[in-house]
Amino acid sequence: MRSYRADVEAFENWCVENGFNAPFPAAVETACPFLEDRGKCLAPSTVQRRLYAIRKVRRLLRLPDPTHDEDINLAMRKVRRADTIRPHQAKGLTRNYLEKFLESEPDTPWGLRNRAMLELGYELMTRRSGLIALRNQDITEREDGSLRVLIRRSKAHPFGNGRIAFTSKRTADLLIEWLAYRGPDIGWLFCPISQGKVIDRCLETTTIRRVIKEAAQRCGLCADQVASFSGHSMRVGAAQDLLIRGCDTAAIRRAGGWESVKLLARYLEKAEHNVWA
Structure with missing residues (x-):
């Protein structure tokens, strides 16, 4: 819904800037x-x-609805054929980076939570919202x-039917250690901590991105590398690691919940995987 709102506002602003008085109803001649132009x-x-x-x-x-008009279809074909902008992909938080990030976390309640959260997010290959x-x-x-x-919920499962994923014993041990500190009275798996005390609410999605970027900074990575990591990096890096380990695409799709090989291929394209080595 936030994306739709931003997209509609972008269309309305463009209409005002370019002399189209009425964004809606959106005529073919406007769309x-x-x-x-946006392409x-x-x-x-x-x-x-x-x-x-x-x-x-x-x-x-x-x-x-004029958006199925043939002129609209032709306009979108022009946009795709003139594709000079490569889709941006977050830098993969592969296992070698993950180990360094985990070691950099301080021996505090926040560090304990963050280690469990990063390890779990990596193995579940879930998005920030799902985690x-x-x-x-x-x-x-x-x-x-x-x-x-x-x-329960993800981009591919918006209605709560969800998907099943599994972890290693090592990740389970990290999570159990965090849960022992968090206590049984908190419903959310991961929650904020204020002055050493847990708060019964879920984290913001921005917290995961911040945790990853702060870990990258502590590890001494350059500014460009820090900027290339995002909350999506765990999902990208885990998929790339599984490819290098020799897992087939069916197993990787199952582990990460991808609906098609085409979508998975975008995550794997930057994997350092030399089949001739």
């Missing part, structure tokens, strides 16, 4: 030049999302000491 500075996927936002608003307003939404009942300990985790 086409908007899409082609000069945005990735095609972003332009496509802006088109979807315009379509959604028109439907909500019960207005005729912070985990609750106690989503975790089940298995006979071998590892964990079975229900990730």
